[in-house]
């Protein structure tokens with residue numbers, strides 16, 4: 420197995436807002452260069468351009484709507500985030516849930532604009548359904564563990580291994596990430612040992628006093 424993929428979602432944490440978004444991205448880039456591990460960041464939408472312009476690392480949107488050009492006030496348009504510098508997008512994050520039809524439309528928009536796609540899910544059946552749509556990644560995150568500091572890879576290992584098994588049967592090209600409560604080296608190690616190919620995480624790094632040191636701890640057992 421190759422190196423994991425790490426995606427850092429800034430959510431709306433103060434520490435990851437505005438100039439903070441750039442500073443955390445710089446820490447991610449430094450750790451990525453030291454380790455060879457791909458680390459992507461997902462800042463708030465208005466910070467995408469700023470982060471992508473100032474730091475050379477993969478920037479993801481936190482959301483994308485399945486709409487095109489036209490009368491869609493307040494929506495997130497694929498061409499706009501692509502031109503802002505995003506290379507990918509989260510879809511259906513637990514804090515931005517969509518209907519199945521909307522997930523499919525968002526994924527279609529991501530593909531149309533050449534954006535990498537991560538569909539977030541909450542259990543094994545929704546992971547299987549998401550994999551059937553053919554995204555680049557699914558990210559399994561039990562909502563009750565998000566932001567809890569209790570790692571999914573230890574609190575609910577079956578949901579990770581079950582997702583890995585389900586996705587392998589449906590479409591082995593789809594890669595599996597897991598998230599919720601991941602912050603330490605042993606959490607990432609456990610996630611990889613369960614068959615996932617990386618993690619989607621937030622609070623443990625974004626809210627850390629020293630995000631670079633927190634990232635170095637996260638990857639120390641890879």
Ligand SMILES: O=C[C@H](O)COP(=O)(O)O
Pocket residue numbers: 428512513560564565566567568598599600601619620621622623
């Ligand atoms: O997008 C990230 C996930 O919701 C996990 O958040 P967390 O690392 O704060 O638990």
